[in-house]
Amino acid sequence: MTDDERADDVTLSDAAEAFELLRDEALGLFEVLAGTAAESKAEESIRRLGAARERLAEGRLSVVVCGEFKRGKSTLLNALLGEQEPLLPVDTVIATRLVTTVAYAETESITVVLEGVDGGPEQRRAITREQIAEYVTELGNPQNVKRALLLEILTPNPRLRSGIRWVDTPGVGGMFEEHTAATMAYLPTADAVLFVSDTTKPLTQSELTFLRSATTAAQVADDPDGQLYVLTRIDTVGDVTPHLQDMRAKVAAATGRPAGSVEVVPVSARAQLHWLESGDELDREVAGFDRLEAVIWSTLHRRRTTLLLGGALADLDLTAQALLGPVDIAIEALRKDGTAELAALREQIAAKQRRLQVLRQGSGAWTGELHRKVAELGGLLKRRAAAGLNEVWQRVATDYVYRNEFLDDTSRLVGQITADASMVVGGLNDLAAREASRVLAEVAAQSELQLTRPRLATLPNPPVPTLAVTGGLGAADRPNRMPARLREMGWASSTGGTLGGAVGYTVGAIIGTLVAPGPGTVAGAQFGAWIVGAIGTLWGASMGWQHSRNEEAKADREARRRSLTQELAALRQGQQAHLEQALAELQSGLTQALAAELSSRIRQELESADDTVKRLERQREGSVAEAERRLGELRAEREPLQKAATRIAELTKSAATLAGR
The missing domain is CATH 3.40.50.300 (P-loop containing nucleotide triphosphate hydrolases)
Known part of the structure; x- marks a missing residue:
């Protein structure tokens, strides 16, 4: 192993250890926040924390x-x-x-x-x-x-x-x-x-x-x-x-x-x-595996840091802010002296509650906007799917059915079409993921909510076709070409014999004249006509047979091509029907996934607002001494939450640095 490879090994080992340390600390922070959420009876925060923790722990x-x-x-x-x-x-x-x-x-x-x-x-x-x-x-x-x-x-x-x-x-x-x-x-x-x-x-x-x-x-x-x-x-x-x-x-x-x-x-x-x-x-x-393992593991460590750890820390941060909010507002309320200031603060929270209740009941603009945007996305995906499949089948009609390797091996042809259709599906999945993130961001901004990206379903690839594509439709009805082949061979052999005889007659006569003028000319002409005529007959028969076979092969190829086109029509229809159904299910699933994430965040924010109201109500009345005692309790409650929030920010920065190694 070279010095560079040893250095890579050390860097790789450090990266793996750093990831495990970050993940272990993040899992510990889940426990801290879950305890606080349980005390506040913040059920939605508890649920979100549990789901995010499970993804990180088992991811x-x-x-x-x-x-x-x-x-x-x-x-x-x-x-x-x-x-x-x-x-x-x-x-x-x-x-x-x-x-x-x-x-x-x-x-x-x-x-x-x-x-x-x-x-x-x-x-x-x-x-x-x-x-x-x-x-x-x-x-x-x-x-x-x-x-x-x-x-x-x-x-x-x-x-x-x-x-x-x-x-x-x-x-x-x-x-x-x-x-x-x-x-x-x-x-x-x-x-x-x-x-x-x-x-x-x-x-x-x-x-x-x-x-x-x-x-x-x-x-x-x-x-x-x-x-x-x-x-x-x-x-x-x-x-x-x-x-x-x-x-x-x-x-x-x-x-x-x-x-x-x-x-x-x-x-x-x-x-x-x-x-x-x-x-x-x-x-x-x-x-050469030392280098391979260094490349693989360093790349995958970066990738899992981004995919697994980054998402978990985002969930932690949202929940930490939701739990900190009521405590900070309660502390702020205890510090205010004027009744008007307290009333304004309570009205601010009450307004937030009313807005969240409207959002929760689905009577806000976000539900209609979400359905409209997802419907637009569904229309875009359908258009791209139709265009993609048309391109696939255009290649089939203008290229694939003219390739000998596909005509000779129909399973290979079907495999190529399946791969092409799968590429269309892959492009649709990529487009759906990007556009769904955009839709979520736009609806979230309209609803004044900070969201994390939900896990979205993907389109399934086209199933393996059950139809047997043989290229042999109508083979039993094809005419017997042997009589025609024999006729063409007979015509070609006759023509070859005639031409050969004429050429042999002339050449033989010339040679015979040179050898023995008169008798030699006659004998040479007759012998030449017989020999070359026989050769011409055989050559003509061979060429006629070969030409007939070539024409027959061309006809067979064309018949096979037509047969494949006819048989593959069912595959095209099946792919189109599959994609149409899958896109409809994806559109419905996108709506549900995005709505579920929005609804979850609305519930979490509403829980935070309700907790804030309860805290404010508890301190509406009471002596100065009681207020001071309550302020001390709130500061003690806030301290671990603030430490967790600060550490989450630090871990997020560390994860970004690790992902960039």
Whole structure:
């Protein structure tokens, strides 16, 4: 390991430790505020604190390992996990459609999720490590006859303790369109994407198309910390530099990022596994995993600091301010001498109560404005969905059905269409998330409320089509072309024989004249006409047969193309219907999620206002001595809240600094 790599290791270790310290302190602050909220009977604050604390305590960062079929993703993940006995099967047999998740737990458990029987609920079955291959490989589960949907692995691997959940996908470009659909369906859940390619196969256009689709679907297209790139199998080439330069340039072009900002880490997972088994330092040096782990973990530490810790601290801050408000106002009231000042303060709080009650009852402008804005967003998403699908099917009509690889392998064609449609869905998810945040901010400003971003649902990717696309519609009704082929061959052989005979007659006569004028001329002409005529007949028959076959092949291709177009119409209709229904559900879900966040904050603010009124009522009357005693109690109550609020601000600053490492 070089000095720079050791420095990276130290920095990485420090970052991991810093995150854990910040998270532990934030979890402690949840307990402090929850205690105060319980004393004040602030039920909405208690609920919000509990939900936010659970997200921080149990939150995992999902990293989806993806790429085209058979690029060594499972081998790479085995090497990253660092176990001497590989956890995931890496045989050369074809993997099934299963997505596999690997996360930390004190006790190992492995569960396979199976489709329900006759449309019933999904079934969960506990299995052992030895049984994994029976579900996730084509040899153990041919054509997925066991109807396995997902493999979930919880294991006490120390490399997973920090809360990283790896998601191994079957990839795209394989023999089954289910691979593409299964991979694309999991991408919206990703917090980061690890894209894997290898030196043995140049980065293809289909891989670049998938890369754009994957980063968009995972909503990390504009976030460098959400994208990681690995070039595997570097032990199979002498000089890896040209491969790195090629991949870096192509990734930059596909993602729109400057080539200099794209870091591609070259590794040999096989060498790393050999090192884990033998301890040979040469294998470790060849593997390149020290650099890979430094890049991965530093990137993911930054990302989880932003996603997990940042959101929790925002929730803490809102609740701290809601709990501090009534105490500060009560202290202010005790300090005021004039009756008019106290009356004005009470009227100010009463006005806030009335405004919040109007908002809570839904009679304020915010409910109508929210529904109007979400409806506008729904219309925008529908228009983008229609335009996106039209582009997909325009490519199908003008490009895909003319490609031999798709005409020869219809499952590959369906897989490509599924990937294209999934890319449309990924773009819609990204647009929906951005626009929903804008809608929430606008409605919040109108309602004079400070909000945190709620967790929003995403559009599901198109399901794997059940229709069988064969390109063979009407094959049984196609006429028998053999008679026509024989007629064309006969005509061509006759023409060839005639032309050959004429040429042979002339050439033979010339040669015969040169040898023996007179008799030689006649004999040469007859012999030449017979020999060359026979050759011409055979040549003509061959050309006629070949021409007939070519024309027949063209006709077959055109018939297959028409058949595919007809069969795929059902897939297009299914995708359109799926998206229309999903968009309607998303619009409804967005309205509910945004309304729930607004309603929650209204209830929290109303609880704070009610608490303020109660505090003011308790001190309306009383002696000066009682007022002084009450002021002391309030200051004592305020002190831990203010300390918590100050510490939350400090932690927020520290988290921002850590995320920027």
